[in-house]
Amino acid sequence: xxTAPPTQFTAVLDPNxxxxxxxxxSFHPVKNDTPKVLTREQVEQFNREGYVKGIRVYDDAExxxxxxxxxRLLAKVVAAGxxxxxxxxxxxxxxxxxxxxxxxxxxAAVKDLLGENCVGWxxxxxxxxxxxxxxxxxxxxxxxxxxxxxxxVTAWLAVDDADVExxxxxxxxxxxxxxKMTFRPSDxxxxxxxxxxxxxxxxFGHFVNDCLKAGEISLHSDLLLHGSEANISDRRRxxxxxxxxPVDVHAYMDWNQKGVWVSGRDPKGHWSxxxxxxxx
Numbered sequence: 001x002x003t004a005p006p007t008q009f010t011a012v013l014d015p016n017x018x019x020x021x022x023x024x025x026s027f028h029p030v031k032n033d034t035p036k037v038l039t040r041e042q043v044e045q046f047n048r049e050g051y052v053k054g055i056r057v058y059d060d061a062e063x064x065x066x067x068x069x070x071x072r073l074l075a076k077v078v079a080a081g082x083x084x085x086x087x088x089x090x091x092x093x094x095x096x097x098x099x100x101x102x103x104x105x106x107x108a109a110v111k112d113l114l115g116e117n118c119v120g121w122x123x124x125x126x127x128x129x130x131x132x133x134x135x136x137x138x139x140x141x142x143x144x145x146x147x148x149x150x151x152x153v154t155a156w157l158a159v160d161d162a163d164v165e166x167x168x169x170x171x172x173x174x175x176x177x178x179x180k181m182t183f184r185p186s187d188x189x190x191x192x193x194x195x196x197x198x199x200x201x202x203x204f205g206h207f208v209n210d211c212l213k214a215g216e217i218s219l220h221s222d223l224l225l226h227g228s229e230a231n232i233s234d235r236r237r238x239x240x241x242x243x244x245x246p247v248d249v250h251a252y253m254d255w256n257q258k259g260v261w262v263s264g265r266d267p268k269g270h271w272s273x274x275x276x277x278x279x280x
Contacts, residue, residue, distance in 0.1 A: 030114075152243060257274075
């Protein structure tokens with residue numbers, strides 16, 4: 001089905017709004033002995049460590065074109081009073097972002113982890129400008145999302161090269177096996193882009209830097225601990241997070257209205273199937 005719901009959704013929900021929702025926040029291992037894009041070793045790594053990285057999707061010319069598009073979009077958003085973190089649920093408004101969410105190469109890799117019937121439901125630019133001073137505190141995506149069971153996967157597309165110098169994302173390998181974790185509200189002194197902080201994360205696994213070349217993606221579980229330091233370099237670090245889930249995931253609070261079927265079908269008709277926006 002195709003519906004026409006509102007196009008504005010809250011990117012960061014109040015934890016109190018989620019506390020009483022019946023949700024399964026435990027890791028569900030991938031069962032796929034015949035992946036088509038990822039290797040069996042990568043599927044095993046995702047199950048074991050919660051992520052895979054360094055998957056090439058766009059060549060240099062293609063990602064340069066996307067980067068130029070983002071530069072123009074960012075200038076438009078800033079002129080309207082936003083900032084480099086304001087462009088959320090972008091596939092609901094911008095056709096070019098819808099094209100990325102539905103990109104066949106990305107979807108093929110995601111399907112190796114989620115199965116044939118899956119939906120794209122989220123897209124958010126996390127753009128750390130040079131010396132912007134903002135961090136992304138250690139967190140689990142599942143703590144922010146009204147989804148159950150906890151099977152969502154994020155594809156993090158590097159629009160710019162992302163490395164330690166310009167504050168690439170970091171993972172705590174294997175932390176997804178610990179289920180829902182306790183967090184506290186972030187202190188303003190943390191300059192956190194989001195609003196939750198999980199402390200003492202070293203007890204849950206070892207740290208991994210998600211260094212990516214522009215045009216590459218990483219994939220990580222919604223239960224995996226991750227975050228990033230402030231970008232104190234002279235280089236920008238822009239990434240586009242693309243959120244996917246199998247269609248058997250239930251979304252509360254009308255978040256199913258964000259959906260775009262990227263593969264297969266939705267037998268229960270829970271998820272919307274949003275058409276490509278006309279605005280570029």
